[in-house]
Amino acid sequence: MSGFATQFKSNAQRVTGDLKHRDLIQSALRKYDVVRTKTASTFQDWQAARRTASSIKWDAINHLDKHLEQLVGKLEARGTVVHWASTGVQARKIILDIIAEKKARSIIKSKAMTAEEIHLNEAMEKAGYEVVESDLGEFIVQLRKEPPYHIVFPAMHLSRDDISELFTKELGSAPTREPEELTMIARRVLRSKYITADIGITGANFAIAETGMISITENEGNARLTAALPRTMITLVGIEKVLPRLGDLALFLPMLATAGTGQALTCYNSMYGGPRQADECDGPDEWHVVLLDNHRTELLANAEQRDALHCIRCGACLNVCPIYKNIGGHTYGTTYQGPIGSVITPHLRGLQNWKHLSFASSLCGACTETCPVKIDLHHHLLQNRRNAAAEKPVWWEKIAFKGFAFVANRRWAWRWGIRIGSWLQPLHPLVKGTRLDPMRPWTKTREFPPLAKETFKDYWKKRNDRA
């Protein structure tokens, strides 16, 4: 087992038993479930909307080269500087070079999972810059020096008391139990940061090839301020974010909101087409768009799992996942948690080290059913398992399955196996749960059902003999 797998198992065990934690997660996600269902039902046909969204994304990804070229051509025509980065290291260097060239001191950032993916904040802080996360949830986890707990709700695992305590310690504010007051404390701290920041960094929800625009969805207004006030703006975009046409947003914006938070539309959906233009009064003088590959082309090369690149990062699959609800976001140890994280992390970070995530699934298919762009998530988990085993078979599994195949293919061996099992079972309590117990991983927390005294075959034979 990889070190990541061992850590995953021990964290999962700890978190699953933490009742306070369970309470917070369950109550947050229960609310989500109710509003999401209600909002989806206002669509005239949610299933047809999913089909259409899935076809549009399919077209976007399966003609990615064409769309990227169109996007970049349009962006550059309006004075935007476009950078291409094959790896996270390259992307960090591009961004650090821009910051250095601008002699910037303070940086304001709005939520961007791609930035988490390439550990951008650590790199900027190490280089001596002040970086402030402006999304409230991200601001909170940044103060705690933690990664986001969820791709949409970064601070979902914290109670108001946890946050009040954190603010008292880090910001010197008075303790309070009112979410409104806590929000206003953060608002006051961040207001001055927007105005003084030299550089604003954002992520992207969609990149529109037809018009050369980046679309950003948010509720708080922090991304809008980040894109309005600093003199230089940098936007980090995964290459899979493209949509062919501007009009596609008419479908994707309400679907992202519905699937993500249960809102009909998120508060601010903004499309940026360039830096400040000649006839405009504000906006950055310079806009740099960094297009990031970072293993996405490897996933693209896998035709079977290519649709994982359709993901719009709404977080719906996390919210409905029984595994996520039990083990929580941090246990994954990945940038992207939940089913989509389990599917793509092996491609981003290596299959053998991260295959355990694909095994930690009940394969219930709730994720596939909820995904607004119809990614075949649970089958991709199965494919990851298959690929992992084919690439590097586990010796004892091979022996075990050979043994099973031997017994299952021979009637006499199967019958004797069951008979011996039922003879030995009464002795099981002597070793149950101890190291000598061959069934230990199972019987530690469960009962093994008693084997029947008589096999069905024997019973049937006897019954027919009687008749």
Add this chain to the structure above:
Amino acid sequence: MTERENILGRVREALRNPAPAPGAHDALHPTGATAGQPVSRWLPKVGQSYEERLALFKSNAEGLKAVFHLVKNQPEMVACLETIRDAEGWKRVASHQGQLTDAVVTELNLPVMLTDAGYDVNLLEQSDVGITECDALIAQTGSVLVTSRSAGGRALSVLPPHHVVLARKEQLLADLPEAFELLTKRYGTSYPSFISFITGPSRTGDIERILVLGAHGPKKLTIICF
């Protein structure tokens, strides 16, 4: 080779292997012929008549805690603004040049800062209200469509604590597809660098998923329409 060529090369190489058809795995909801059909057919319903759509806009906007005033004419719009001015004790107003704003904002008898020719961010931040026009109102979602050209830049509608939108009744559109059509028709040859659908005042649910208004943007959104 540049990174651009490297990445595009890898993309082309990857795409030589065709992917299964979209949604092919889903036996319950197989891929129907949805491509090319107008998406309005799947989105939430909007009424047929103008009155129904206006009522829908009002209920959607108010559901999101925005305030919607439907007034009869321009003098009533001024009166409506004066009432809010007095109730909130405005001392400084920020706005931009426009047909409606020009006619209405000067009537408030307050110092007005216009953003059109550039502005001091600190002064804008200290303004009590940002008064803007818009491109459209969208019944389906209760949204206001603004652009840097129609609403005085990027910051005017997000930095002050109260955003007031002045609109005309004929600016009401049915749904999001109509809004995107309007954008293409109006700006197709040269888009503003900033376009935004504003749907209710700024909000967050990041603390225990409890709704708080005014996270970073305006705590209040008022739409006055005649």
